[in-house]
Amino acid sequence: MKNYKIMMLLFAFLSFGCSSDEDNLDSGNDQSTSDTVYDIRSIVSKFDNIDGVTYSINGDFLEITTNGLPDHKSPYWEQGNVMYEAYNGTNPNWNKNPNTIQAQNITFKIPLYPKEATIKEATSLGPIGISLNGVAFFNQYAGPNNQPLTNEINSFDQYLGHPQNSGQYHYHIEPVYLTSKLGKSSFLGLLADGFPVYGPEExxxxxxxxxxxxxxxHVSVTPDFPNGIYHYHITSDDPYLNGSGYYGTPGNVSQ
Structure with a gap:
């Protein structure tokens, strides 16, 4: 009888231990996803009257087409172009890349009702969003295999953009032409998942x-969304614009 009681106590102890471990495992894997659906239709009109940009609303998507040409001067325009301006920025290590700005044909199909994605998708090289002057946003990498911008950043012009080898001008970091014009806490554009991009202040x-x-x-109130919305921010440090991927589910980008 004594042996039987000992065995029962041992069984109860082991059962409690297994139950406790499973509870801890379940708790550790609890990664909830917000089911909040946002509505960005109120900011679509901010893309009105922008040279080289057209848009339409098709069902639950905003389709924006842009020629990608910046509305500001740059040393990357052809020297005969009235928009050409020699580099006059503050980077003593500035080094012009061999490319020149060329017109593009980029179409973004962006969700009008973005929400957090259950499975997050990494951003790709190339356009990941559109700024308020029609210039594409690129991610924080200079090339394949997550090459950092360490050297490439020295080729950014006085407005912190540059063209890649097909002449597609773009911003990886703060578009200072826009923030100087609109303010550092202003709406600057959209990423392909439909969530807004704001400047480096709030x-x-x-x-x-x-x-x-x-x-x-993060989620907070903005001047355009008084009830709050998830939005990206430009910051002065890597990753500058977007981190580990899209927060929401991106639409399509074609060019």
Whole structure:
């Protein structure tokens, strides 16, 4: 009888231990996804009257087509172009790349009702969004295999953009032409998942990477969304614009 009681106590102890481990495992794997659906139709009109940009609403998507040409001067325009301006920025290590700005034909199909994706998708090289002057946003990498911008950043012009080998001008980091014109807390454009991109300031303070999540955004009230919305922020440090991928599900980008 004594042996039987000992065996029963041992069985109860082991059962409790297994149950506790499983509970801890389940708790550790609880990664909830927000089911909030946002509506960005109120900011679509901000793309009105932009040279080289047209858009239409088709069902639940905003389709924006752009020629990708910046509306500001740059040393990357052909020298005979009235928009040509020699580099006059502040980077002592500036080094012009061999490319010149060329017109593009890029179409973004962007969700009008973005929500957090259950499975996050990495951004690709090339256009990941569109800025408020029709110039494409690129991610934080200079090339395949997550090459950092360490050297490439020295080829950014005075407005912190540059063209790649097909002449597609783009921004990886703060588009200072827009932030100087619109303000550093302003709406600057959209990523392909439908979530807005804002400048490096909010509520009178400078946003840093520590204020943002892994995707380089957060939920808060903005001047355009008084009830709050998830949005990305430009920051002065890597990853600058977008972190570990899209927060939402991206639409299509074709060119």
């Amino acid at each position: 509520n009178g303070g400078t946003i840093t990477n520590s204020d943002l999540d892994d995707y380089h955004g």
